[in-house]
Amino acid sequence: MKEPRIIVALDFSSAEKALNLATQLNPELCRLKVGKELFTVAGPKLVKQLTREGFDIFLDLKFHDIPNTVAKACKAAADLGVWMMNVHALGGKKMLLAAREAVPPGTARLIAVTLLTSMNQDDLNDVGLQGEPEQIVLRLAKLTQNCGLDGVVCSALEVSSLRQQLNTGFNLVTPGIRLEEDSLDDQKRVATPSTAIKNGADYLVIGRPITQAQDPLLALQQLNQSITM
Numbered sequence: 411m412k413e414p415r416i417i418v419a420l421d422f423s424s425a426e427k428a429l430n431l432a433t434q435l436n437p438e439l440c441r442l443k444v445g446k447e448l449f450t451v452a453g454p455k456l457v458k459q460l461t462r463e464g465f466d467i468f469l470d471l472k473f474h475d476i477p478n479t480v481a482k483a484c485k486a487a488a489d490l491g492v493w494m495m496n497v498h499a500l501g502g503k504k505m506l507l508a509a510r511e512a513v514p515p516g517t518a519r520l521i522a523v524t525l526l527t528s529m530n531q532d533d534l535n536d537v538g539l540q541g542e543p544e545q546i547v548l549r550l551a552k553l554t555q556n557c558g559l560d561g562v563v564c565s566a567l568e569v570s571s572l573r574q575q576l577n578t579g580f581n582l583v584t585p586g587i588r589l590e591e592d593s594l595d596d597q598k599r600v601a602t603p604s605t606a607i608k609n610g611a612d613y614l615v616i617g618r619p620i621t622q623a624q625d626p627l628l629a630l631q632q633l634n635q636s637i638t639m
């Protein structure tokens with residue numbers, strides 16, 4: 411059995427709703443992502459419960475604070491036994507190094523968000539970030555790699571160029587995944603699952619196209635099939 415490449419984003423308002431979805435899925439078919447909403451309502455207890463049920467958990471809290479605070483938060487997250495966790499690359503070099511020191515290589519995978527997939531050029535201009543998304547993502551990904559982290563979150567649109575310029579084994583994790591017929595919701599830098607994989611993504615984070623589907627397991631199976639063909 412190949413390792414699952416799809417990480418299902420459990421963006422729910424209660425542990426009960428998240429567990430209801432998780433019981434319809436299968437750790438052989440996907441990993442699960444616990445983000446800010448679910449962690450705020452359900453906390454470490456739910457993360458541990460999902461882990462006990464056999465799922466690899468990506469704890470997506472995007473820590474972004476002063477280095478000392480982020481290091482302590484990262485240590486606490488790694489102690490939960492998660493498979494993957496993240497910080498925000500815009501926290502800068504010292505923060506990334508502090509996070510790496512707190513979560514040594516070979517424990518939880520530690521990755522950094524580059525630019526949110528909900529942001530396009532206009533949004534970057536609004537916050538005064540100079541350059542095109544692809545250039546900024548590449549710069550932040552190189553910084554992340556130089557600080558010794560295990561990978562980045564980026565859009566599948568940037569993956570080809572990152573693959574050429576970053577080390578083999580550096581994880582590229584891509585949210586903003588949509589089929590042609592799907593609603594984009596609040597996502598702006600999007601790609602289909604097959605494009606993401608062809609471009610070289612390691613993992614695809616997919617939320618609403620699975621969690622809001624009439625039959626989430628069927629949706630997951632079809633998405634898995636679309637990336638293995």
Ligand SMILES: O=c1ccn([C@@H]2O[C@H](COP(=O)(O)O)[C@@H](O)[C@H]2O)c(=O)[nH]1
Pocket residue numbers: 419421445523525526527528563564585586587595597615616617618619
């Ligand atoms: O740049 C980013 C970083 C994280 N996310 C998270 O991924 C999922 C995507 O959910 P969809 O329902 O498939 O849009 C969500 O949990 C985000 O917090 C992201 O979208 N972009």
